[in-house]
Amino acid sequence: MSVQPVSSAGGSKPRVAVLFGGRSSEHSVSCVTAAGVLEAIDHSKYDVVPIGIARNGQWSLVSVDPEQWSLRSESLPEITAGPESVVISSDGGSQELVSHAPDAMPRSLGRIDVVLPLLHGPFGEDGTLQGLLEMTDIRYVGAGVLASAVGMDKHYMKVVFTAAGLSVGPYEVITDRQWAQDADACLERASKLAFPLFVKPARAGSSMGITRVTEAAELRAAVETARQHDPKVVIEAGITGREIEVAVLQGRGHDDPRTSQPGEIAVNDGGHEWYDFEAKYVDGAAAELSCPADLPDDVTTRVRELAAVAFDAVGAEGLSRVDFFYTRDGDLVINEINTMPGFTPISMYPQMWAKSGLPYTELIDELISLALERPTGLR
Missing domain, CATH: 3.30.470.20 (ATP-grasp fold, B domain)
Incomplete structure (x- = not known):
């Protein structure tokens, strides 16, 4: 695997950490987004450091080759955890990447000027990652904690x-507690909306877990499908x-x-x-x-x-x-x-x-x- 070389801290170009993958069901979508950005970003202007987040949450340096993260292969792209992990460290107003490996001293991988967080879904797009970056006092592309959430x-x-x-169109919300206490009441409430309905995980994207429902008999299965991605479900009347x-x-x-x-x-x-x-x-x-x-x-x-x-x-x-x-x-x-x-x-x-x-x-x-x-x- 070809990994992007790490520049010294004295490099003159802004150093951009392109962060992708993540723990959500949109892991592969995030990789595909990163493929597009890694291919298009001006590498002569920026020192690009690609960092992949595996589904277990481990951060590591990964290949800068966009082809590896695209949908051009037969399988969906996936970041796997390796023996070496990286973290962003903040000390006295400076931010740097630090590598950690078993039986080795931590080593600096140089400064980071800005993070481009190309993560979709929970634990990336929902304010959690943004909060981490805020705490490390590092600049990043996109919305902050509240707007992301x-x-x-x-x-x-x-x-x-x-x-x-x-x-805003007509909708209903089913929380995990409501579903556990009285699923039938939840379905009755949702069935009063005008069909077709779109049953969605409340906190997912990329059309993950969404079902188009044309009759009340299909609602329960659609809610269970959405709940595989999020215990909170939103049901919207088709417009x-x-x-x-x-x-x-x-x-x-x-x-x-x-x-x-x-x-x-x-x-x-x-x-x-x-x-x-x-x-x-x-x-x-x-x-x-x-x-x-x-x-x-x-x-x-x-x-x-x-x-x-x-x-x-x-x-x-x-x-x-x-x-x-x-x-x-x-x-x-x-x-x-x-x-x-x-x-x-x-x-x-x-x-x-x-x-x-x-x-x-x-x-x-x-x-x-x-x-x-x-x-x-x-x-």
Whole structure:
């Protein structure tokens, strides 16, 4: 395995730790996102240090070769734990990577200037990793602790959106305790929503554990499927409308967030009833992005404004993708915000920015620059 050489602490280029893998069910998706970034990042400008997190939580230096982490092989990419692990150490305002191996003294692997945390799902995108980085006083790309946690939890995300005046579709929440105490009552409550329903883990992404349900008899199995990923489940009433997405990028300094041209996802015929995991990451022909979406000018303006409202409502930083339904009645109903959207070659976030005039490599550069200029601590 080819591992990225470690530069000395005196290197002149900003040192970027690209962190991926993780403990969630989206481990492989995170690796695929990292493959895209490792291929596109300007290696002449940054000293890139790829760090993989195995499913057991161990951090280690891994290959910088994007091919190893892509979906081009027959199996999903996976980071395995090895004999040597690395940690980020903070001492007196400086941050460095430190290697630990059995029967060996810890050794420094040099400084780290900024972390690019390309983790999806719990224990990476939900504020836990962000809290660790805050405690080590290290700069990182993307949303902070609160925004990451709210953006990960589809329940509290909707609560915050409603408080901000955004239109949210009908939904129900089933907690672990409620399900254990009276599952039938939970199902009865959910069955009052208008079918079809989408049964989702509350704190998962990449369409993991989601089931489309067309009748009440299917609900129990769908809830159990979602509970394999998260004991807390959100059930949403299906909304008839066009799926419109907007990519949001934090403004420089105290400037307002920037928004891309809106994009529209169309799932092609071929076995995908909706925008599921296969359509997102595996089948490149399963979905098409139209950007800018064919919308009236006033709707384009409005959906971009609402995306910025959603970004600010959760207190996001860096980047987010905000998803809406545009209904036949002309309403814009927010579906969700993703504070660490996918960066695969067919992912919507980089595609929308590319079609809005900000190419992939320049987008990565802008995100790193935003993180480097952002102060650590409370802000």
